[in-house]
Amino acid sequence: MPVKKRQVIFPVALVIGLCVPALPAATAASTPTSQRITGVVQTIIREHPRGQAVATAASTATPNDTSTVLRVGTAIVPLTDGSLPRTKDGTTVSVSVVPGAAGTKRVLSSTTISAPVAEDVPSTHQVYVALVRPVGIPVDPSLTSTSARAMVSGVSQYWSDQTGGQVSFTTARVASYRSVHGCADPYPDTLAMWNEALARMPEADGPGKHLVLVAPEGADAFGCYYGLGSIGAVEADGNLVFVSGLNQSLLAHELGHNLGLYHANSLRCRGTQDVPMVNLRFPGCQENAYDDLFDVMGYSGLYYGEGNLNAVHLDGMNLLPNAVRKIQANSGVTTVRITPLSTSADDRTLKVTDPSGARYFVEYRTKSGRDATASLTGLSPAWGVRVLRDDPGALDWPVPPSAGSYELDATPTSRDVDYNRSIPVGGTFSAASGKLTITVTAADAEGASLTIANSTAQALPSRVTLSVPTRAWMGATITASTKVTDLHGLVVANWPVTLQRLPKGSTTWRSLANLRTTSTGTVSYRFANGLSASYRWVTTPGSGTPSRFSRPVAVTSAARVVERRPAASMRYGRYLTVSGVVSSVPAPIVYIQYRYRGGSWRTGPRATVRGTVVSGRIAMNVRGTAYTRLHVRATRLSAGSTSNFYVTGVR
Numbered sequence: 001m002p003v004k005k006r007q008v009i010f011p012v013a014l015v016i017g018l019c020v021p022a023l024p025a026a027t028a029a030s031t032p033t034s035q036r037i038t039g040v041v042q043t044i045i046r047e048h049p050r051g052q053a054v055a056t057a058a059s060t061a062t063p064n065d066t067s068t069v070l071r072v073g074t075a076i077v078p079l080t081d082g083s084l085p086r087t088k089d090g091t092t093v094s095v096s097v098v099p100g101a102a103g104t105k106r107v108l109s110s111t112t113i114s115a116p117v118a119e120d121v122p123s124t125h126q127v128y129v130a131l132v133r134p135v136g137i138p139v140d141p142s143l144t145s146t147s148a149r150a151m152v153s154g155v156s157q158y159w160s161d162q163t164g165g166q167v168s169f170t171t172a173r174v175a176s177y178r179s180v181h182g183c184a185d186p187y188p189d190t191l192a193m194w195n196e197a198l199a200r201m202p203e204a205d206g207p208g209k210h211l212v213l214v215a216p217e218g219a220d221a222f223g224c225y226y227g228l229g230s231i232g233a234v235e236a237d238g239n240l241v242f243v244s245g246l247n248q249s250l251l252a253h254e255l256g257h258n259l260g261l262y263h264a265n266s267l268r269c270r271g272t273q274d275v276p277m278v279n280l281r282f283p284g285c286q287e288n289a290y291d292d293l294f295d296v297m298g299y300s301g302l303y304y305g306e307g308n309l310n311a312v313h314l315d316g317m318n319l320l321p322n323a324v325r326k327i328q329a330n331s332g333v334t335t336v337r338i339t340p341l342s343t344s345a346d347d348r349t350l351k352v353t354d355p356s357g358a359r360y361f362v363e364y365r366t367k368s369g370r371d372a373t374a375s376l377t378g379l380s381p382a383w384g385v386r387v388l389r390d391d392p393g394a395l396d397w398p399v400p401p402s403a404g405s406y407e408l409d410a411t412p413t414s415r416d417v418d419y420n421r422s423i424p425v426g427g428t429f430s431a432a433s434g435k436l437t438i439t440v441t442a443a444d445a446e447g448a449s450l451t452i453a454n455s456t457a458q459a460l461p462s463r464v465t466l467s468v469p470t471r472a473w474m475g476a477t478i479t480a481s482t483k484v485t486d487l488h489g490l491v492v493a494n495w496p497v498t499l500q501r502l503p504k505g506s507t508t509w510r511s512l513a514n515l516r517t518t519s520t521g522t523v524s525y526r527f528a529n530g531l532s533a534s535y536r537w538v539t540t541p542g543s544g545t546p547s548r549f550s551r552p553v554a555v556t557s558a559a560r561v562v563e564r565r566p567a568a569s570m571r572y573g574r575y576l577t578v579s580g581v582v583s584s585v586p587a588p589i590v591y592i593q594y595r596y597r598g599g600s601w602r603t604g605p606r607a608t609v610r611g612t613v614v615s616g617r618i619a620m621n622v623r624g625t626a627y628t629r630l631h632v633r634a635t636r637l638s639a640g641s642t643s644n645f646y647v648t649g650v651r
Contacts, residue, residue: 032098034108039070039077041084041091042238045257046187047227047250049220050290050299064263064289064391064404066231067187070095070105071238074198074205076191078104089231090116103188118235121208123165126172127152128204130197130213134189134224135182140216140245145174147246148214155252158296159259161370162309163319164344167234167259169210175200183224190228190242210239210258217245227300229254231262234317250300257297261313262391262404264298266291266421273387273410273519274432277358280392292388292407293381293419294365294374303376308341308369311349311361312390312405322346324361329353331454333488338362338385339447342369355456356433361388361405364448365422384422385440385448386410387429428491430519434458437490453490461495461539462487466550472529473560474638475583481524482537482550484517491521496540499525502552504532504637531585531637532557558639559585559632561614566628569649575617578607580630580643582614589633592618593642597625620650 046065068084070077070093080100084107087093092113100106129152131143149171156169177200181192193213198204204211220226227250228242239258243250269275269285292298294307309317315324325347327334339345341363350362364385365371374381391404410423423429428439435456442449453459461484468480480499484492495517500509512535513525537550563580570576578592592604607616607630620626626648634640 034096034098036094036096037070037072037077038092038094038113039072040238041087041089041093042069042071043089043231044069045229045231046225049226050301050304069191074202076194078188078191080104080106083107084110088116090236102185119207121235124168124170125208125210127169127210127212128172128201129174130201131174131176132193132197132213132215133178134193134215134219135179137216137219137222137224142246143214143216148174151246151248151251154248155255158252159255163317166319169255173201183219183222186223186225190225194240205238207235207237209237210241210255212241212243212251214246215242215244219244227254229257231260232258233260234319247300249296249305252296253300253305259317260403261297261316263290264292264295264310264405265289267389267406268409269412270414271412273412273429274408276432277392292405293377293379294371295405303373306373307371310388310405311351311363312388314349315351315361316403324349324351327352327452327454329355329454330456334452334454336452337447337449338364340364340366340368342366342371352436352452352454354431354433355435355454358431358433359390360431360436362438362450366445379419381419382422384424384443385450386422387438428520430491430493434493439490451488451490453488458543459486459490459492460543460545461492461548464537464539464548464550466535466537466553468535468553468555470553471556473583474529474531474557474585476529477526478529479524479526480535481522483522484539485521493517493519493521497523498538500536500538502534529555529557556639558641559583559588561590561630561632561641561643563628563630563643563646566646566648569651570620572620572623572650574620576620576628576648577617578628578630579615581612582609582632584612585638590614591631591633592616593629593631594618595627596622603631623650626650
């Protein structure tokens, strides 16, 4: 059946003038003669093997390594880097060019002839496979017509599963030959090999057709590309692919480019879940190319890229619109349940528009179906609810809406490698605007329940919690934590809070620390414990809301006392010296306690305390085994405590 067209909206005409400085008269004679050619603009994207993908600062770069070509008939003409930066793929243009570096053409001026045309194509795309051996590359006996057809069949099953049967692939023809080109200069050499293959199989050019060059396994070690593909659309023509070896997930990845998809990357902003976008970039964050371990547009290889299409790509292809539930900006509080991405249920993913206009995608990955293979990668990606953003492209490199994706880290750490990025149950993702929160309230094998607060209204504190130990040694470090939520139970981020202390016996609360909640609505404070007191967290009033108070928690303090080893044996009637140390506490009263075998503990003489040093003597008036320990008497502001004990033999 024909594939449903995606909506394509482009300007009818666009004229791009590239400024070329006037040449001095002395050099005019050496100016190359320009040539006018007409062709279709196409983007080619290069791949890097896993381990060679480079992380980039998102404020300055993009992990997509692309070049632009013109398809002139069945020939491919490479253009210099930066050519036609704002011209959409599939646009027919007339350009004036002169020779550039490495066999490319440098564009002097360009005029748009026609906008991209979307055509109906059969749901089964035809793949023309060229098993090509570039110059200098060893023979790969595994490259046969049978193995190539099997690889295409496996890739076809993957894409059929992901598109509800609307896109599949069949091998139309397999040709095997030795190329006259090598990979000494891989980009122009690969374009030359594509032209060489098109000359042998001109029928491979057209809508719903894909020319796939398969080089021997390991060809990338000899200078060839690991993978190379042209960016197209479901209904586009002129689809080109180059892969090294019979790597099924790599071929599925490159055909994904042919279908209009860019890369599935990660965006890690250390210490925060999300940042505002500035000039189509994310300042302070790091892009990691291919770093979505589930999606086919991420890494390729055994167990990599074999999971289900992520929510961004499902939305971008627009072949299964019912799979993506859209939640508009300013929609208030929405409670939803989504099924695992490995199911085929409607509304299994979410596209949530933030009041600022940013788009967030939500999906639920479980160890089921195609997603289960990700657990075999050795990198342990976290199952659970994931949040993604679409790739906005760059000012000089536009991409179609929802073409590429970024997996966000909902539990950010400072670790260089961290694939625990899902929202835990009870956890919350807060968008950079502060106007959108996504909370996971429950999750099981059948689905995940979410509460989404999406409003321009500022989240206001309604409930404040306190977590602190109820008993602690004086001088020990303890932590008081809080979580601030609004009336819907959603977290309130970046709100001022104060930890207050009420000494036992006092009626006046005193401030101990002034802090702000994090993006998860939480904050904690570590401090040295003193005398017994009660603690509470208080929110700062603002935006029409009064202060909110947590329930006070009383912390009972005790002086810690440790006995040192006394004499192991002594004579009857002599005095045993008992000593030790006690934690700093005002005027502690310490006693020596003792017992004999079979008896109960008794309180003996009071010990002397100088600073933190405790010392005293006790008469041993019973022969046999004696036990001693130190005891700190309770006061109005601290609890009593006892030390360890030792055994002394009395003879």
